[in-house]
Amino acid sequence: MSLHFAGAVQRGQFRLDADLRVEPGEVLALLGPNGAGKTTLLRAVAGLLRVDTGRVELAGEQLDGPDVFVPADERKLGVVFQDHRLFPHLRVLDNVAFGLRTQHVNRGDAHRQAQEWLTRLGVGELARRRPGRLSGGQAQRVALARALACRPRALLLDEPLAALDVQTRAEVQGELREHLGAFAGPTLLVTHDPIEALLLAGRIVVLEHGEVVQQGSPAEITSRPLTPYVARLVGVNLYAGIAAHGVVRLDGGGTLVAPDAVDGRVLVALRPSALTVHTSEPHEVSARNVWPGRVESFAPLADRIRLTVRGEQNVLVDVTAAAVADLGLRLGSPVWLAAKATDVSAYPAPAAAGPVAG
Numbered sequence: 001m002s003l004h005f006a007g008a009v010q011r012g013q014f015r016l017d018a019d020l021r022v023e024p025g026e027v028l029a030l031l032g033p034n035g036a037g038k039t040t041l042l043r044a045v046a047g048l049l050r051v052d053t054g055r056v057e058l059a060g061e062q063l064d065g066p067d068v069f070v071p072a073d074e075r076k077l078g079v080v081f082q083d084h085r086l087f088p089h090l091r092v093l094d095n096v097a098f099g100l101r102t103q104h105v106n107r108g109d110a111h112r113q114a115q116e117w118l119t120r121l122g123v124g125e126l127a128r129r130r131p132g133r134l135s136g137g138q139a140q141r142v143a144l145a146r147a148l149a150c151r152p153r154a155l156l157l158d159e160p161l162a163a164l165d166v167q168t169r170a171e172v173q174g175e176l177r178e179h180l181g182a183f184a185g186p187t188l189l190v191t192h193d194p195i196e197a198l199l200l201a202g203r204i205v206v207l208e209h210g211e212v213v214q215q216g217s218p219a220e221i222t223s224r225p226l227t228p229y230v231a232r233l234v235g236v237n238l239y240a241g242i243a244a245h246g247v248v249r250l251d252g253g254g255t256l257v258a259p260d261a262v263d264g265r266v267l268v269a270l271r272p273s274a275l276t277v278h279t280s281e282p283h284e285v286s287a288r289n290v291w292p293g294r295v296e297s298f299a300p301l302a303d304r305i306r307l308t309v310r311g312e313q314n315v316l317v318d319v320t321a322a323a324v325a326d327l328g329l330r331l332g333s334p335v336w337l338a339a340k341a342t343d344v345s346a347y348p349a350p351a352a353a354g355p356v357a358g
């Protein structure tokens with residue numbers, strides 16, 4: 001029962017054009033910045049928007065296409081939105097039983113199953129409340145119970161945790177992971193939170209400007225980011241350039257020694273923690289990459305300070321607070337950066353890759 005979206009949707013000036021497939025039992029995170037088209041894609045799968053060209057298929061059955069359009073309420077999908085959208089005038093139990101009732105399950109059975117799902121999601125005691133008297137976390141659990149109770153063929157989750165406070169989000173995230181793991185159908189999770197994508201999904205598709213720019217396992221995405229947006233999400237420096245004989249000539253100036261680089265157009269990823277900072281040109285270090293710059297900003301991290309150093313390329317560098325003090329770093333301080341060649345990860349640039357801003 002795989003879910004396949006292969007189509008285009010035009011909304012004013014914006015165009016979504018993507019091809020993605022979610023396999024049974026798989027959780028696929030659709031990750032992207034604001035306005036990338038994530039919700040547009042999810043709404044097209046849900047049947048709330050039509051594709052202009054292409055098709056949407058579930059288990060080989062066409063839901064949308066040139067001659068077919070199955071209405072949203074006949075697609076048998078479980079949908080959870082950021083703002084949960086529970087019916088305010090119905091009790092929690094009736095909200096969860098609603099989908100089953102529309103499938104002609106009798107009232108008694110629908111209520112019994114709804115109660116079971118509420119209990120499974122840890123909110124069984126709230127069955128008689130109205131949605132207006134639930135906390136954000138409770139409402140999200142009820143919305144998930146409602147989506148799962150109607151025995152959906154696929155689950156669609158649109159930023160399901162975005163409205164929750166940090167503490168509640170962490171709790172619900174853990175529970176959600178468990179419930180998604182037990183769900184046999186495909187799950188499409190829309191998020192702009194990389195942590196959520198990493199924690200909940202087996203595979204990530206990155207959408208930017210209505211197009212898929214990268215897809216892979218969380219490990220693949222984090223080790224080889226292909227766009228500046230993905231590099232920022234995973235917190236690495238990313239540069240584009242041309243490699244020849246183990247040296248990468250960077251777009252915008254400068255070179256990096258990367259012995260494993262395959263000749264041709266490449267991207268280069270460099271972890272901020274792999275760089276060392278010096279106040280004069282280092283000659284005694286084994287690092288083969290050394291270049292000058294000026295400290296442009298300081299930002300606190302958990303146990304480090306992240307410097308932005310402006311030189312021929314902008315570089316993020318993570319150092320300890322003690323190092324900042326020992327080196328006497330200030331805004332505008334001239335510094336030298338050093339990186340070992342083995343810490344420079346170079347990989348072929350995708351064919352369509354434009355210039356990458358450092």
Ligand SMILES: Nc1ncnc2c1ncn2[C@@H]1O[C@H](COP(=O)(O)OP(=O)(O)OP(=O)(O)O)[C@@H](O)[C@H]1O
Pocket residue numbers: 011012013014032033034035036037038039040041192
């Ligand atoms: N009803 C509409 N008419 C015209 N354009 C629209 C409409 N709704 C959305 N858009 C445009 O479509 C683009 C994609 O929006 P969409 O909501 O799919 O993005 P998103 O990736 O889900 O973003 P966010 O993370 O902010 O929710 C945006 O540029 C938006 O302005």
